[in-house]
Amino acid sequence: MTTSLATPVVLGFDRVVELVPGERGVGIRNVPATLPAFDHHFPRHPVLPGVLLLESMATLGKAVAGSGTDWRLKGVRGVRFKHFVGPGDQVEITVEVIGRTENGTDVRATAKVEGRVVAAARVLTLVPRQATFAPSRRPARALGAPAESPSTSSTSASGRHAESTHRTPLLEGQTLPDAALVSAEKPWEGTA
Structure with missing residues (x-):
């Protein structure tokens, strides 16, 4: 069952193509040339930092995992950056839920530019954010x-x-x- 909203809102994405809570999601993120990261990463050959791409995957993963919980990224396994993402690229990110436990949700994510896989994460582990802070003993x-x-x-x-x-x-x-x-x-x- 796809969400009935015309355009579900997921921060950092220009458009959400598909969002099936608990199953999968597809989002589009345009990479503007005015992104501050391009000033220093790298001045003559601007490249979107991999951590920003990974953050976009996690953000969509949080939306797919469920809106009733405030999720945080706990772990990442099997990440591969295959091609550069630069200014003007349109990144299509796909996230699929691959496992659920009482403590969290595991998702698989891929990022594509013009149909070519630029990055993939085998497992992103999302856990509920703790409501209270437990100080050190x-x-x-x-x-x-x-x-x-x-x-x-x-x-x-x-x-x-x-x-x-x-x-x-x-x-x-x-x-x-x-x-x-x-x-x-x-x-x-x-x-x-």
């Missing part, structure tokens, strides 16, 4: 302090302790205590 530490790992307590051949230079970035929602911020400004001064 690790306690906050001073910015200048080395990460706790087996390498911080190991001893080198010279008998000196090897310090890890690994830094764990803060996740969204995490904060550092005020003492950590002070010690980060002057790491040479010890805290009592």
Whole structure:
């Protein structure tokens, strides 16, 4: 059963030719010469970055997977970029659902320009976006302090302790205590 809308709206596409929720979708994306990516990718031979083509495949895949859920791309397997896509090309993207689980949906996608396959993704794994953010359970530490790992307590051949230079970035929602911020400004001064 094809969606009865004259032109279903899928962001980033100029036209959706076919959209069968839960089964397949076909969309057309025109590649304008004014796309900012062409300024630097590459100035003398403009090429649409593969990640933008992959993003278009995922966007159509999200529409095909179902409109009742906010989907995100979790994984990609078997991607092949076969030909360049440049300014003025019209890309036809086809997405088919190849598997469903309670945790997500797998789709297969192909992109064609003038009937020639320019890119294909064997599997794009889409999962529902989590409504809430679960912060890390690790306690906050001073910015200048080395990460706790087996390498911080190991001893080198010279008998000196090897310090890890690994830094764990803060996740969204995490904060550092005020003492950590002070010690980060002057790491040479010890805290009592």
